Amino acid sequence: MGASAIPIILMTLLWGAVGIVLPIILPKGPNRSLLQCILIITAVSCWLFWLCCYMHQMNPLIGPYMHNSTLLAVRKLWDE
Amino acid sequence: MASIFRSEKMALCQLYLSSETAYNCVSELGEIGLVQFRDVSLKFRIMLNPDVNSFQKKFVHEIRRCEEMERKLNYLETEAGKDDIEIVDQGDNPEAPQPKEMIDFEATFEKLELELSEVNSNAESLKKNFLELTELKHVLEASEVFFAERETEPSSNLDENLLSAEDGVTQGPVQLEFVAGVIERSRMPVFERMLWRVCRGNAFLRQQEISTPLKDPHTGHDINKVVFLVVFQGEHFKIKVKRICEGCRATLYPCPETSAERKEMIDGVKTRLEDLNTVLSQTNDHRNRLLTAAAKHLRVWIIKVRKMKGIYFTLNQFNYDVTSNCLIAEVWIPETDIGRIKTALCKAAELSGSTMEPILNRMETRTKPPTFHRRNRFTNGFQNLIDAYAICTYREINPGLYTTTTFPFLFGVMFGDCGHGIIMALFALYLVIKEKAIIAAKYKAEMFNMIFAGRYIVLLMGCFSIYTGFIYNDIYSKSFNIFGSRFHVGNVSKTAVLCDNKTEFMLNPADPAEYEGEPYPMGMDPIWQISLNKITFQNSYKMKISVIIGIIHMMFGLVLSLLNYIHFKKTIDILFQFIPQAFTEYDCDCEDPYMYPSQYNLQLALVVISIVMIPILLLPKPFILKQQNKNKMRMKSLESHAYEQDIGEESDHETSSHGKTKAVDGEGETVLISVQQESDHETSRNGKTKAVEGKGETVLIPVQEEEEGGGGIRVFRNIHTSNNSYYRIRIRLYFSYSILPTFMGIVSRPRSIVRCFVDDDFKKRFSSVISKYNTLCIKVKTKTIHCKKIPISLLQPYMAGGTIFVYIAFAIWSFLTIAILVIMEGLSAFLHTLRLHWVEFCSKFMYGEGYAFEPFSFKHFVEDEEGVTRSCRFISNKEIIH
Numbered sequence: 001m002g003a004s005a006i007p008i009i010l011m012t013l014l015w016g017a018v019g020i021v022l023p024i025i026l027p028k029g030p031n032r033s034l035l036q037c038i039l040i041i042t043a044v045s046c047w048l049f050w051l052c053c054y055m056h057q058m059n060p061l062i063g064p065y066m067h068n069s070t071l072l073a074v075r076k077l078w079d080e
Numbered sequence: 081m082a083s084i085f086r087s088e089k090m091a092l093c094q095l096y097l098s099s100e101t102a103y104n105c106v107s108e109l110g111e112i113g114l115v116q117f118r119d120v121s122l123k124f125r126i127m128l129n130p131d132v133n134s135f136q137k138k139f140v141h142e143i144r145r146c147e148e149m150e151r152k153l154n155y156l157e158t159e160a161g162k163d164d165i166e167i168v169d170q171g172d173n174p175e176a177p178q179p180k181e182m183i184d185f186e187a188t189f190e191k192l193e194l195e196l197s198e199v200n201s202n203a204e205s206l207k208k209n210f211l212e213l214t215e216l217k218h219v220l221e222a223s224e225v226f227f228a229e230r231e232t233e234p235s236s237n238l239d240e241n242l243l244s245a246e247d248g249v250t251q252g253p254v255q256l257e258f259v260a261g262v263i264e265r266s267r268m269p270v271f272e273r274m275l276w277r278v279c280r281g282n283a284f285l286r287q288q289e290i291s292t293p294l295k296d297p298h299t300g301h302d303i304n305k306v307v308f309l310v311v312f313q314g315e316h317f318k319i320k321v322k323r324i325c326e327g328c329r330a331t332l333y334p335c336p337e338t339s340a341e342r343k344e345m346i347d348g349v350k351t352r353l354e355d356l357n358t359v360l361s362q363t364n365d366h367r368n369r370l371l372t373a374a375a376k377h378l379r380v381w382i383i384k385v386r387k388m389k390g391i392y393f394t395l396n397q398f399n400y401d402v403t404s405n406c407l408i409a410e411v412w413i414p415e416t417d418i419g420r421i422k423t424a425l426c427k428a429a430e431l432s433g434s435t436m437e438p439i440l441n442r443m444e445t446r447t448k449p450p451t452f453h454r455r456n457r458f459t460n461g462f463q464n465l466i467d468a469y470a471i472c473t474y475r476e477i478n479p480g481l482y483t484t485t486t487f488p489f490l491f492g493v494m495f496g497d498c499g500h501g502i503i504m505a506l507f508a509l510y511l512v513i514k515e516k517a518i519i520a521a522k523y524k525a526e527m528f529n530m531i532f533a534g535r536y537i538v539l540l541m542g543c544f545s546i547y548t549g550f551i552y553n554d555i556y557s558k559s560f561n562i563f564g565s566r567f568h569v570g571n572v573s574k575t576a577v578l579c580d581n582k583t584e585f586m587l588n589p590a591d592p593a594e595y596e597g598e599p600y601p602m603g604m605d606p607i608w609q610i611s612l613n614k615i616t617f618q619n620s621y622k623m624k625i626s627v628i629i630g631i632i633h634m635m636f637g638l639v640l641s642l643l644n645y646i647h648f649k650k651t652i653d654i655l656f657q658f659i660p661q662a663f664t665e666y667d668c669d670c671e672d673p674y675m676y677p678s679q680y681n682l683q684l685a686l687v688v689i690s691i692v693m694i695p696i697l698l699l700p701k702p703f704i705l706k707q708q709n710k711n712k713m714r715m716k717s718l719e720s721h722a723y724e725q726d727i728g729e730e731s732d733h734e735t736s737s738h739g740k741t742k743a744v745d746g747e748g749e750t751v752l753i754s755v756q757q758e759s760d761h762e763t764s765r766n767g768k769t770k771a772v773e774g775k776g777e778t779v780l781i782p783v784q785e786e787e788e789g790g791g792g793i794r795v796f797r798n799i800h801t802s803n804n805s806y807y808r809i810r811i812r813l814y815f816s817y818s819i820l821p822t823f824m825g826i827v828s829r830p831r832s833i834v835r836c837f838v839d840d841d842f843k844k845r846f847s848s849v850i851s852k853y854n855t856l857c858i859k860v861k862t863k864t865i866h867c868k869k870i871p872i873s874l875l876q877p878y879m880a881g882g883t884i885f886v887y888i889a890f891a892i893w894s895f896l897t898i899a900i901l902v903i904m905e906g907l908s909a910f911l912h913t914l915r916l917h918w919v920e921f922c923s924k925f926m927y928g929e930g931y932a933f934e935p936f937s938f939k940h941f942v943e944d945e946e947g948v949t950r951s952c953r954f955i956s957n958k959e960i961i962h
Contacts, residue, residue, distance in 0.1 A: 003598060003599070004598035004599075004601070006601075007601035007602065011602070031456070033084075033085070034084060034459065034481065034484070037481055037482070037484070037485070038484055038485050041482060041485035041486060041489075042485050042489070045485070045486070045489045045629075046489075046547060048628070048629070048632070049493070049547075049548065049551055049625065049629075050551055050602065050603075052621070052624065052625045052628060053551050053552075053603055053604065053621065053625075054599055054601075056620070056621045056624065056625075057566075057599035057600060057604070057605060058598075058599050060589040060595070060617075061589075062586070062589070062613065062616065062617060063567065063586050063587040063588055063589045063594065063595065064567055064586065064587055064605075064607045064608055064610075064611030064612075064613065064614075064617075065584055065585070065586040065611055065612045065613040066584065066585060066586075066587075066610065066611045066612060067583060067584055067585075067612070068583055068584070068585060070610055070611075071569050071585055072569075074565075074569055074607070074610070075568075075569040078561070078564070078565060078568075079568050079569055
């Protein structure tokens, strides 16, 4: 079970800013509550989406299954 | 601005206007567009005179005059359109004209119409003349040719033929007669055959086509005609031939016999044709001038006449009080706008110079007010999506507010491709930036207008698709590799791979050399894009995310229903609907296996609780309702003689989560139950049809509104007696509409959520296929040898000819991308998101029994003609029912 702290903290901070900080500092206007609602729902749903993707890859049960040539290419292009 | 969260509070007011100011005040109200009129013109009259109908209202005569003017203006408009004269539309908004200006307008339009029809009939007769002369010219020319041919032949030939028919008595060359004329080409064969049969071969026909098609003066179409010449001998043949010509609708022309005369005639005809041409062009000029002059003002006139008509329609809905010479109306106004309306009315009354101030008097009522959501151009699209499902009940939580974000997000989850998202977002951005220009241009293309109306929806959908595509790591079915893949091939040596006789290999995530312990920071690891089991891996992810998002969405819906119940103070519903449903939801959520220990026990407990909850959900409520209703009935019967019987009190809404029951209950008064069969296929699959007796019945009990005070009392008593059966039906309906959906819901919820990832999956497969095809094509055509199977980057063409192939391949790829992937898949994902919203989200808390607020507003009248006729018809239909 591996999870690096930095991405989690960063993403949570980012969507927290969008969903909590931004609605508070929004300037007053006729559409304020509408924008607050939009920002909050956006932040919650996007953060959740990212979190699910992250958590899904934390403990993978299978790995990528590739052709030999792909493996060699990956090794050559990405690992060196 | 809380209005989009719930619909606005509406106030029913009485409006008193004096007769002089009424027109101006209504005009002002129309400009503001925030007032909905209720038709009260027949309210009192029907007691005295039940036969009165909408044709005897006060301003019917004026409306007829307006319609007459409209007809004339439409005629002018069509005539201008025929000549492609542009009707100037400056987009300004002229005020409604004063009633006294109506006579001036009528005179102007009458004059214009007369002139135009005069010009038109003149032009038509001129054209007819022209046609005749042209045909005559052709006839003369053709007969020249015929007779010229004849002269070359020895005349004796012809004479001989004819002479042999006689009994040897020679009389020299016999005089042949002929007729010449013109006939339509399509009738020629018929004509020929008939001539042959009737004259028994003794007539001789020559024909020649007119090369240029001639214009029919009536229809303006081109017709091909043929010149013919019939030669025969004898008087009685002449009569026959003439009759045949009449029958086949051929026009005969007098053709002189001698060549010289013909030449003279041709010259004469030619000069007359030229003269006619000049006259025709002058007539056309005159018509053009007329129309252009009219076209300058046409738009403004049309708007003014429509406004006038609208005002008179509205004035017809007032009640005219003869004693005090004032008009009374009942109007729905949003509470926050009462002040604004009052100032507008005062201003209008001042302008018309009357002493009596208009009075706006608020009334207390128990009728359900209309549902009004204040929208701006952004929320308009989303609100329309929800209104297509149902109009929210008055003061119910409006799903439209949340739809602004949940809809694009769910769409993004299903669509999830950066590249296609970019295409969508850019397209929508263009529409949004060029909004004003496109609105002013007033395109008629309906598909485009629909997409334009939803431009903000598409923009948000595109933006969310970009984000979800980034998380899915999918751009045109390729992946970004920003942070470096977390899978490495370190330990696997080259020889081991090659000599092992295995062609495929799986990296082992448990091995720290092959998989770093931590996942890729943002999104899917890019290595999955090039692996063979990508779909397997992503499928499990998408399943999970679908279930999680779906459950959260539905729980959200449930929470909103709780808020609704609190707002409407319905404790029963809280106890017996919200809590059981919450437990059922939570149980569904824990289907995901092996998340934490002792889950089995928890699951078991939840299942048991759910099953217990179901009868709690269903059983107590009908009986409690029945008891409540009995109490209310007893109270109501004491009041049955009250005059201001505002019936239509909503007490219970047993609208189900699925079908469309409109059991608007009016305490026995207003009941119109139309039970539709569930078209949802889940019904048929689930065999639970107990308590179905109520289903399928259409029970129609007369609808009475509070207008007819006297009549209402009569019918009211009739319905009293049928209350028992009414309740039986209601309880049955309640059962059938609650049991079935609950069971079906449990089955269908995961299915429907899962549906949304199925879409995505299919899309991914398809797009990856297309992308593979494309890269393959490029590779093949450019004949590269290395790196055949790594679509990490588009490869450079090595051959000069490769450029052309790349060009063609890119054209094919982009067409397929846009047509199939963006448009088709986009539509499909849109539809599924819409369905998810409507069925799974809205049905949780929305009863949707409201009726829309339709203010009297000139905006509709100005922009859209159908809106006028629709709203006017709507008004008059309501009158007829009541």
